Amino acid sequence: MRLSYLVPIVGGVAGFVAVYVSKLTLPDGLASYLSLAALAGLDSICGGIRSGLEGKFHDDIFLSGFLMNTLLAAALAYLGDRIGVDLFLAAVVMLGGRVFLNLSLIRRFWLTNRQLNRRRDAPSA
Amino acid sequence: MSVFSSPVRYRPWLSQVTILATILGALLALSLKTQDKLRELQIGGTRPGLLAGAYAELRGTSEDQRRQIAELRKQLGKYRDAAINDDSKAARMVNEELNKANLALGLQAATGPGIVVVLRDAKSVPPEIKKMPAEAQIELIKPYNIHDADVLTVINELRQAGAEAVAVNDQRVTPWTAIRCVGPTVLINNVPVAPPFEIKAVGNKDTMMSALLINGGARDTISEKDPQMFSVDKSDSLTLPAFAGAAPIRYSRSAPEGKADAALNSSEAQGKEGSKTLPGVAEAQNQKEKGK
Numbered sequence: 001m002r003l004s005y006l007v008p009i010v011g012g013v014a015g016f017v018a019v020y021v022s023k024l025t026l027p028d029g030l031a032s033y034l035s036l037a038a039l040a041g042l043d044s045i046c047g048g049i050r051s052g053l054e055g056k057f058h059d060d061i062f063l064s065g066f067l068m069n070t071l072l073a074a075a076l077a078y079l080g081d082r083i084g085v086d087l088f089l090a091a092v093v094m095l096g097g098r099v100f101l102n103l104s105l106i107r108r109f110w111l112t113n114r115q116l117n118r119r120r121d122a123p124s125a
Numbered sequence: 126m127s128v129f130s131s132p133v134r135y136r137p138w139l140s141q142v143t144i145l146a147t148i149l150g151a152l153l154a155l156s157l158k159t160q161d162k163l164r165e166l167q168i169g170g171t172r173p174g175l176l177a178g179a180y181a182e183l184r185g186t187s188e189d190q191r192r193q194i195a196e197l198r199k200q201l202g203k204y205r206d207a208a209i210n211d212d213s214k215a216a217r218m219v220n221e222e223l224n225k226a227n228l229a230l231g232l233q234a235a236t237g238p239g240i241v242v243v244l245r246d247a248k249s250v251p252p253e254i255k256k257m258p259a260e261a262q263i264e265l266i267k268p269y270n271i272h273d274a275d276v277l278t279v280i281n282e283l284r285q286a287g288a289e290a291v292a293v294n295d296q297r298v299t300p301w302t303a304i305r306c307v308g309p310t311v312l313i314n315n316v317p318v319a320p321p322f323e324i325k326a327v328g329n330k331d332t333m334m335s336a337l338l339i340n341g342g343a344r345d346t347i348s349e350k351d352p353q354m355f356s357v358d359k360s361d362s363l364t365l366p367a368f369a370g371a372a373p374i375r376y377s378r379s380a381p382e383g384k385a386d387a388a389l390n391s392s393e394a395q396g397k398e399g400s401k402t403l404p405g406v407a408e409a410q411n412q413k414e415k416g417k
Contacts, residue, residue: 004139011143015150024155031159038156041149045142052138059141066145070152 008049033074036091040073041066043095046102053109069095191369198232198367228290230372231299235290236364237327240334240357242279244271245321247351268350271320273306275347276313279324280304282343286336288326292365294318299368314368330359 026034044066051057073091080087205223209216227233247269254265280291280298291298296313298304303312310317326333337343337357348355380388 007139008142008146011147012150012153015147015152016154017150019151019154020158024158025162026155026159028159028163031156031163034152034156034159038149038152041145041152045146045149048138048142048145052142057138059138062138062141062145066148 008045012045032088033077036077036088036095037070037074039092039095039099040069043098043102044069046099046106050102050105050109053106194369194371195367231290231297231302231368232372234364234367235327236362237289238330238359238361239288239290239325239327239363240283240330240337240359241363242283242324242326242337242355242357243321244275244279244324244347245354246270247354271322271347271354273304273311276304276311276322276324278343278347279337282336283324283326283328283333286328286333288328288333290327290365292325294323295366297365297368299372301373302368314370325360325363325365327363327365334359 044062047065048057048062051062073095077088077091080090205220209220224233228235250266250269254262257265276293280288280293283291293304293313296302296316296318299314302314305312307317310319311322312318334357344355344357
């Protein structure tokens with residue numbers, strides 16, 4: 001059961017290695033938008049794991065969230081560059097905050113779960 | 126059983142998360158690669174060490190070639206002297222003229238009394254400037270460093286005071302010498318030269334000295350921030366090296382007699398396209414009379 005939680009990480013590493021080894025690159029101008037899209041993706045994945053652990057996972061929300069967040073983050077940053085407002089920073093702050101929040105919730109869940117399991121395993125009086 | 130501890134069974138969400146995590150990994154890798162590429166571009170080359178090696182090598186060869194030029198020129202002088210050994214007065218006069226011309230052009234090492242000006246960067250920059258953001262610093266730090274313009278100012282002042290030969294860090298200043306900043310160094314005769322700049326000038330010591338030290342003159346403007354940025358000394362015997370190269374004459378030709386006269390006459394109506402001959406000698410004479 002524990003190991004099954006590692007599968008997303010393995011997937012992530014596999015995707016990372018696959019692209020890193022390949023010759024694929026993007027034009028320089030898109031670098032910052034791509035980074036932002038990656039951050040948004042990270043946020044979605046963390047959110048997905050969290051909701052899955054909490055038993056509130058909805059595949060439609062997860063999928064649309066991943067796609068929309070990545071695209072929107074990049075699009076908003078682009079718009080910000082165009083109109084001279086640094087929306088890039090706003091997106092970074094928001095997404096970064098959410099990643100931290102989700103990670104802390106995942107950690108919380110894991111700790112609570114462990115405690116519950118221990119209590120269950122203990123010989124009942 | 127609480128909401129948190131969902132029963133251990135097949136979790137459909139895990140597979141979905143895995144798929145998207147794979148995409149995320151790909152995104153991260155792509156972004157990392159692009160950023161790496163950008164970082165490389167900013168350095169300006171993939172292998173700075175290799176470039177530095179190539180640079181040092183080229184510099185060595187150019188140094189060798191310079192030495193070779195000096196050697197060849199010395200030989201040429203010897204041959205010339207030997208050729209004129211036939212004791213004809215005309216030949217000796219021509220040779221004298223040639224030597225003088227070469228001296229004035231900087232194609233021959235010059236020796237004589239003169240002064241030595243040393244320009245160096247200020248020892249320290251006030252801490253309040255160092256604390257400022259980098260962009261604000263650039264402008265404020267300028268007067269603490271020696272720039273190409275400072276070297277040019279001194280050379281200009283020296284020439285105005287009748288300097289006959291000038292050299293900066295043993296780079297002879299010729300009529301075709303350019304002096305300009307490239308990064309932290311200054312290019313003189315296309316040779317990188319770094320501060321402190323030692324400007325040697327052969328000429329009338331006292332005139333040149335007072336031209337530089339006059340109130341509000343070169344010394345005052347250059348050493349505004351730190352008196353040690355500008356120092357000057359008289360010398361009874363200076364030797365300035367010759368320009369290591371040949372006069373780059375590719376486009377100009379000696380003008381025939383008639384055309385030269387026409388240029389002289391039309392010097393009042395300046396800016397005319399008609400004659401491209403320069404009335405240089407007359408102009409210089411005027412300048413000399415005007416100065417001081």
